[in-house]
Amino acid sequence: MPTLVLLRHGQSQWNLENRFTGWVDVDLTAEGEAQARKGGELIQSAGIELDEAFTSVQTRAIRTCNLALDAARQSFVPVTKDWRLNERHYGGLTGLNKAETAAKHGEAQVTIWRRSYDIPPPELAPGGEYDFSKDRRYAGKDLPSTESLATTLVRVLPYWEAAIAPRLSAGETILVAAHGNSLRAIVKHLFNVPDAEIVHVEIPTGNPLVIELDLGLKPVAVRYLDESRAESLPAIG
Template sequence: MPFLALLRHGQSQWNLENRFTGWVDVDLTAEGEAQARRSGELLAQSGVPFDKLFTSVQTRAIRTGNLALDKAGLAWLPVERSWRLNERHYGALTGLDKAETAAKHGEAQVKVWRRSYDTPPPPLEAGGAFDLSKDRRYAGVEVPQTESLKLTLERVLPYWNEKVAPDLQAGKNLIIAAHGNSLRAIVKHLFNVPDDQIVGVEMPTGNPLLIELDRDLRPKSARYLDAARAEKLPP
């Protein structure tokens, strides 16, 4: 039976500063690098013979994956990257301080924007500092102006079906180093989490969620490899 490790990137600079990041390419902090290396140790200790790494095209996920593989003695594994594994686009919230945004709009409204399944934040204005439509890595991609988790799942799922699921069905053990919301989208799909319950699912930074799957890619078991930093498992 295949194993899938979902690894949210280590702490980023904007995680530390409590800012909405989304598609902005922010690097890891020193703590984030340490979390990535610790993730590699945990993956090695799991005893699972991993075969491949998938990442987004964002630096914090790429570096987390690379640091983890290096620490696990798996720097030689093949790596595949896709923008479809990017973090959710936070629209006009991008770059804003989360606490200040809650004070301005109310905690209830910000929680809806952050955690609800199908309500996206207001769209990002074109031409601003965080407009990535001319970024070379997104050539030929219609960069979103905002995304809900539902929209994130809709662009993650084709990649899952075309690239990830076939490798799992072939018996390969995979690592996906990505982001809180692109991984929540995968968790929602795998565990069939209801729309109104996905709000309670959180992915901790730098703590692999190891999932054993059956032949139909249904979860048989799941556990965080660092039990001391574990979040509640999907319902």
């Protein structure tokens, strides 16, 4: 039976500082490293044998993937990195403190930018500190200047269908260690979560979400490995 394990990266330094991170390549905190290791220990305790892992090209997700695989005693598992699994691009909000942004623009407006399905933040101006076109990881790529969850899904889905879904269709057990919004995009696709409901879906850091699939890649069972930190699960069917 195909099995998908989704693992959100552990706490990052900018999570700790309450800043909009998006595509900025910040590292894990010590707590984030512990969360990643705990995720791997849970995978090992559950007896889950992984065949392959996928992650983004952002350090916090890559290190979460590696730490989890090591803790699961499966560091030999092949890992594929791709920018299309990156976190949502926060546009002009990138780098800003969330509380200060709310004080400037109003809590209601910031909530719309953060939580609405299809309303993106203002675009990121080119040539500034966070102009990711200068990063060689994205050389030759058609990069966004801002994203909503809807456009994050548009970015993630072709990669899912081209690279990850075929491995699952072959009956493999796959780990995707990525970000809150890129993982929410996958959940929305798999469970057909309505637009109005996906804004309420959260995936906790470092807590593996295990989704068992049929051969048509329809979910048949879903659970968090750490039930004490589980969020509400998407409905099956």
